[in-house]
Amino acid sequence: MDTTALGLSLKLAWWTALVLLPFAILVSRALAFRRFAGRGFVEALIALPLVLPPTVLGYYLLVMFGADSALGGAFEAVAGRTLVFTFEGLLLASILFNLPFAIQPMQRAFEGIAPELREAAWVSGLSRWQTFLRIELPLAWPGVLSALVLTVAHTLGEFGVVLMVGGNIPGETRTLAIAIYDRVQAFDDAAAATMSALLLAFSFVAIGLVHLLTRRVGSRHE
Amino acid sequence: MSDASTAGLSVRIRQASPISLDAAIDCPPGKTLALVGPSGSGKSTILRMIAGLNVPSHGRVACNGDLWLDTAAGVRLAPQERSVGFVFQHYALFPHLTARANVVVALGHLAKGERSRRAGELLALVHLQGMEERRPGALSGGQQQRVALARALARDPRVLLLDEPFSAVDQVTRRKLQWEVAQLRGALNIPIVLVTHDLEEAAALADVMCILHRGQTLQAGPPMEILNRPASALVARLADLRNVYEGTIESHEPERNVTWLRWRGYRLEVRLDGKFEPGQPVSWVVPPAGVILHRRDRPSAGERENPVRGVIGECVMLGETASVTLLVDGQRECRLGFAVPAHVARRNGLAPGGAVGVSLLADSVHLMAWEGPEAP
Numbered sequence: 001m002d003t004t005a006l007g008l009s010l011k012l013a014w015w016t017a018l019v020l021l022p023f024a025i026l027v028s029r030a031l032a033f034r035r036f037a038g039r040g041f042v043e044a045l046i047a048l049p050l051v052l053p054p055t056v057l058g059y060y061l062l063v064m065f066g067a068d069s070a071l072g073g074a075f076e077a078v079a080g081r082t083l084v085f086t087f088e089g090l091l092l093a094s095i096l097f098n099l100p101f102a103i104q105p106m107q108r109a110f111e112g113i114a115p116e117l118r119e120a121a122w123v124s125g126l127s128r129w130q131t132f133l134r135i136e137l138p139l140a141w142p143g144v145l146s147a148l149v150l151t152v153a154h155t156l157g158e159f160g161v162v163l164m165v166g167g168n169i170p171g172e173t174r175t176l177a178i179a180i181y182d183r184v185q186a187f188d189d190a191a192a193a194t195m196s197a198l199l200l201a202f203s204f205v206a207i208g209l210v211h212l213l214t215r216r217v218g219s220r221h222e
Numbered sequence: 223m224s225d226a227s228t229a230g231l232s233v234r235i236r237q238a239s240p241i242s243l244d245a246a247i248d249c250p251p252g253k254t255l256a257l258v259g260p261s262g263s264g265k266s267t268i269l270r271m272i273a274g275l276n277v278p279s280h281g282r283v284a285c286n287g288d289l290w291l292d293t294a295a296g297v298r299l300a301p302q303e304r305s306v307g308f309v310f311q312h313y314a315l316f317p318h319l320t321a322r323a324n325v326v327v328a329l330g331h332l333a334k335g336e337r338s339r340r341a342g343e344l345l346a347l348v349h350l351q352g353m354e355e356r357r358p359g360a361l362s363g364g365q366q367q368r369v370a371l372a373r374a375l376a377r378d379p380r381v382l383l384l385d386e387p388f389s390a391v392d393q394v395t396r397r398k399l400q401w402e403v404a405q406l407r408g409a410l411n412i413p414i415v416l417v418t419h420d421l422e423e424a425a426a427l428a429d430v431m432c433i434l435h436r437g438q439t440l441q442a443g444p445p446m447e448i449l450n451r452p453a454s455a456l457v458a459r460l461a462d463l464r465n466v467y468e469g470t471i472e473s474h475e476p477e478r479n480v481t482w483l484r485w486r487g488y489r490l491e492v493r494l495d496g497k498f499e500p501g502q503p504v505s506w507v508v509p510p511a512g513v514i515l516h517r518r519d520r521p522s523a524g525e526r527e528n529p530v531r532g533v534i535g536e537c538v539m540l541g542e543t544a545s546v547t548l549l550v551d552g553q554r555e556c557r558l559g560f561a562v563p564a565h566v567a568r569r570n571g572l573a574p575g576g577a578v579g580v581s582l583l584a585d586s587v588h589l590m591a592w593e594g595p596e597a598p
Contacts, residue, residue: 116314119275122301123308124328125377134327138318 001194004171005179012087012175013155016094017148024102024147029136031103032110033118047104049097058164061093065165090166090173097161101150109143110136142214153206157199229286231381231413235271237279243268243437249381249413249430251286256416256424256445259434259460265417266311268434269383272415273308274301285380285413307374307382312390313366315358321345321369322354328376344372348402364395371403375410382414388423400427421462425449433457451588455505458590464559465508468592471498483587486556490528492587503592512586513560515546516579518570528582532558537572539564546572548580 030036031043049057065083066072075083083089113136121131137144159177166173168182176195183192230250237243243264249255257265270276272283274290277298283291290299315324325341332340345354348368358366367387374382384403388396404427407414418424424431425445432442440460441453452458458466469485476494483490483506498504516525532548535557539545544567550556560580562572572578 114314116310116312117316119301120308120310120314120316120373121327123273123275123304123306124373125302125330126327127302130330135316139316 001191001198002174002176002179002183005174005176005195006198008087008171008174009156009176012090012094013152015091016098016155017151019091020095020098020102020151021144021148024099024106025137025144028103028106028143028147029110029132031107032113046099048100050100054097054158054160055164057097058093058161061089061096061161061165065089065092084165085167085169085173087166087172090162090175093161093165094155094158097158098151098154101154102147105146105150106140106143109140109146112143113139145213146210149206149210153203156202231272231415232284233268233272233281234283235268235278235281237281239279241267241437243278245434245437245439247415247432247439247442249415251413252407252411253429254407254414254416254427255430255432255442256418256428257432257434258418258421258424261419263434264437265434266385267437269308269385269415269417272381273306273383274299274304288380305377305380307377307379309367309370309374309382309384309387311386313358313370315366315369315373317358320355320357321350321361321372324358324369325373325376328373331377341372341376344376345369347375348372362395363391364399367391367395367399371406379412381412382410384414384416386417386419388418388420396423403427433460435460450509450586452507452590454590455507455593458505458507463507464510464557465513466505467507467556468503468505471500471502471504471589473500480584481589483589486550488528488530490582490587491584492589493585495589497591498589505590505592506587507590508558508582508587510560512583513548513558514581514583515560515562515566515570516581517566525579525581527584528587529579530558530582531577531579534572534574534576534578536574537567539567544572548578 027046031039062084063069064071067076067082072083075088079088083092117135117139118131121135126134156175157177159181162173162175162178168174168178174182176199180192180195180199183195230248230253233245233247235243235245241264245264245268247255247257247268257268259265267276271278271281271291277291278293280293281291282289282293285304289295289297290304291297316327319327322338322341322345325344326337329337329340342354345351348371350365350368350372353361353365358369361369370387388399391399400423416424416427428445430442431445431448433440433448435456441448441457448457449461449463452461452463455466467485469483469490472482472484472489474481474494474496476496479494481492481494481498483492483504485506492506514524516529530550532550533552535547535549535554537544537546542564543561544564545559545561546567548558548560550558558580570578
């Protein structure tokens with residue numbers, strides 16, 4: 001059992017959720033409530049990681065993060081090291097490949113709020129911000145929770161993109177999923193089995209939790 | 223154009239798209255105005271424009287001297303700044319909050335400590351004591367409607383807007399709620415605007431009825447005036463008046479205060495109306511109350527007044543009243559509706575196929591401009 005890899009995976013999941021969720025709430029809410037030109041294009045772009053082979057996504061991220069690119073160069077100028085094969089690069093990649101998992105459940109949840117409810121809040125005197133905090137967010141809560149759990153579970157399990165962008169550096173980019181692959185390659189079946197069982201259990205509990213909480217919150221509104 | 227300093231609500235709205243609107247509405251404090259029209263006539267849109275949920279391309283909305291909207295002057299207050307109470311058609315209660323919390327949401331103008339108590343008072347006002355901690359899902363339709371009303375009143379609104387508020391509850395609950403709203407309006411002393419497609423409801427609750435057709439306010443006035451003296455055949459049809467016909471002005475007799483109307487071979491005497499020239503085609507209407515049955519058991523001199531003969535098409539007993547349709551001259555396409563007490567119908571042996579005579583009261587016949595062949 002590679003506890004460093006487990007720690008790194010949890011750290012990555014934590015940071016991904018922390019950075020991605022607030023951003024995803026804003027984007028999903030805008031997609032649900034606003035009609036703007038190019039909305040379909042944005043939705044397609046967000047859904048892309050669902051269908052794109054992880055290696056393809058990883059390849060483009062690798063190109064994007066390279067020292068020759070604008071992003072990679074800028075990061076290197078500021079931080080003094082490259083984005084590729086670092087935790088920061090991994091975090092950025094994780095945020096990108098988790099976009100659909102964070103945004104789609106919340107967008108569905110916001111779309112499920114009847115327009116009259118927001119209007120009723122406005123005519124009751126609530127500002128847009130108060131309406132968001134007191135009406136929209138509590139009603140969209142199951143979606144937010146689903147997004148959180150799916151993002152965390154997916155971050156712990158992602159393999160292809162991580163390997164392409166981060167490589168296999170212990171303590172820096174070797175996540176649990178990479179460590180399993182690493183152990184299998186080294187014929188250390190026992191360690192691979194333990195870590196696989198851990199990810200399996202975690203994924204099962206996570207999905208079960210989403211279903212359970214979604215149902216309970218949903219029935220409260222009946 | 224009324225001036226912003228007048229008390230009450232003043233609304234002028236004009237736009238060509240997305241739906242064409244041309245509406246003028248005035249409602250003084252303490253009065254109820256009913257916006258009546260078929261679905262798609264724009265009545266809900268106008269209500270939403272008063273609340274600030276929609277914005278017309280041209281318009282002006284003022285309430286008690288405060289300007290809420292003036293597109294010409296660039297004034298456009300958000301719904302939050304307008305102080306309206308709005309009851310939505312399907313109530314729009316917040317499903318995750320209790321009845322009390324739903325009302326508290328609209329009490330932002332009070333100190334935090336007072337809100338819960340005030341919400342309780344408002345819920346008591348709408349007869350929901352003991353239900354304060356229930357969520358909307360655990361309340362009946364009528365109870366939800368009451369919570370919506372309490373929430374609408376919570377802001378101490380300057381105007382109360384009701385969008386088909388009684389359409390989603392059963393008949394008994396509807397009567398009860400209508401009665402309560404009628405009681406409430408005296409105590410509130412603010413303008414109330416009620417959107418409905420139910421003419422009976424409008425006539426029962428409103429001081430002023432405003433008939434809307436394709437976004438245009440056709441006529442506004444006391445319900446009885448509109449029902450007895452519609453401004454046009456279109457208003458008469460929208461107000462669901464039954465006895466609307468077309469005739470021709472024959473002549474005027476100013477000295478007797480009489481106009482003679484030619485209709486299907488009858489020469490009808492009606493109240494003098496100099497607006498129309500002899501020979502001019504007109505539409506006319508007579509309310510059921512202006513049609514008097516010639517009684518076999520009790521003939522009277524009144525039978526000489528505009529006698530019309532026909533055959534009974536239908537005679538339907540509705541409780542203590544018989545609703546009768548007369549086929550004028552036995553013609554199926556010309557139907558005249560009126561009502562008589564059930565015992566009169568029985569005593570006179572009114573039944574389909576029977577020949578009877580009626581009188582059309584000259585004072586009840588109302589002439590309107592002819593609008594050409596009836597639109598489908």
